Amino acid sequence: MSELANPPVPQTRERIAFGASGWPVLGGVVAGVVVGVVAFVAGAVMLGDGEGGALAPVLMVAGGLVFVAALIVSVGLTAVAPGEARVLQLLGRYTGTVRTDGLRWVNPLTERRRVSTRIRNHETDVLKVNDLDGNPIEISAVVVWQVKDTARAVFEVDDFVEFVAIQTETAVRHIANSYSYDTHEGPGLSLRDNAEEITARLSEEIGARVAAAGVEITESRLTRLAYAPEIAQAMLRRQQATAIVAARSRIVEGAVGMVEMALARLAEDEIVELDEERKATMVSNLLVVLCGDRDAQPVVNTGTLYA
Numbered sequence: 001m002s003e004l005a006n007p008p009v010p011q012t013r014e015r016i017a018f019g020a021s022g023w024p025v026l027g028g029v030v031a032g033v034v035v036g037v038v039a040f041v042a043g044a045v046m047l048g049d050g051e052g053g054a055l056a057p058v059l060m061v062a063g064g065l066v067f068v069a070a071l072i073v074s075v076g077l078t079a080v081a082p083g084e085a086r087v088l089q090l091l092g093r094y095t096g097t098v099r100t101d102g103l104r105w106v107n108p109l110t111e112r113r114r115v116s117t118r119i120r121n122h123e124t125d126v127l128k129v130n131d132l133d134g135n136p137i138e139i140s141a142v143v144v145w146q147v148k149d150t151a152r153a154v155f156e157v158d159d160f161v162e163f164v165a166i167q168t169e170t171a172v173r174h175i176a177n178s179y180s181y182d183t184h185e186g187p188g189l190s191l192r193d194n195a196e197e198i199t200a201r202l203s204e205e206i207g208a209r210v211a212a213a214g215v216e217i218t219e220s221r222l223t224r225l226a227y228a229p230e231i232a233q234a235m236l237r238r239q240q241a242t243a244i245v246a247a248r249s250r251i252v253e254g255a256v257g258m259v260e261m262a263l264a265r266l267a268e269d270e271i272v273e274l275d276e277e278r279k280a281t282m283v284s285n286l287l288v289v290l291c292g293d294r295d296a297q298p299v300v301n302t303g304t305l306y307a
Helices: 022-049 055-074 150-155 160-178 195-213 229-269 276-291
Strands: 077-080 084-090 093-098 102-105 111-116 120-123 127-130 136-147 215-227
Touching: 022 055, 022 077, 022 102, 077 084, 084 150, 093 150, 111 150, 120 160, 127 160, 136 160, 136 195, 150 195, 160 195, 160 215, 195 215
Parallel strands: none
Antiparallel strands: 077 102, 084 093, 084 111, 120 136, 127 136, 136 215
């Protein structure tokens, strides 16, 4: 796996924010609004009728304060949907993350930022790059990822979605440059023949690149892998030639084994006694029959090898 030369050290880590269930607070807010309005109206009525003396202004002021306090407390009510989190800031300082879904109550003075923690897909565009041998190829990949640390996602990078996209493309290009499209000689991984190993290394490299943003890579897969159009025909002929050579090698290997077996059986069963010249002729004929790509045309020999 290729790692970053100087991986950034995260300055912020996620922590759970202080909060409480919002339903009791909502009930208290409704009660405070009702009490504040009733008290204010009662004081205004008493003041208009000239009754109550000093009590009327007190009721009006108390009702107004209760009403305003209820409104301020209601600002802290926050609805958190499943698959989402709320990152809280107080005067620019990170104070924690709310992950519990439902109606929650937090400090009304905090700024709340919604961050999706759902699993996402990102598919790169078709990239034209050179493989390890310098051959131009077209490659693309799809990456499955998820935000694991909301604090890093919000505060360590400007836009974590764009960051994942750029780092994914960079990793795909690096992987394509590090391996040959096809292995023609000797051991070694290739993009075409070792898809599982290549995608595993791709996931590791992308994961290392996006870890600073609090993102976890679940899976990555190559969705397109092909030679560039300008060399596709030449490479196709090369692959066909390689396949033909490999097939011929297997045929010759099998034919030699069959000839060896035939000679051994003839000698073992003493069916016919062959000298070296006759053995050479028999081997030649058998190899022609077994290795030819056309049906053999028999020739009847009425004489002898020595005539």
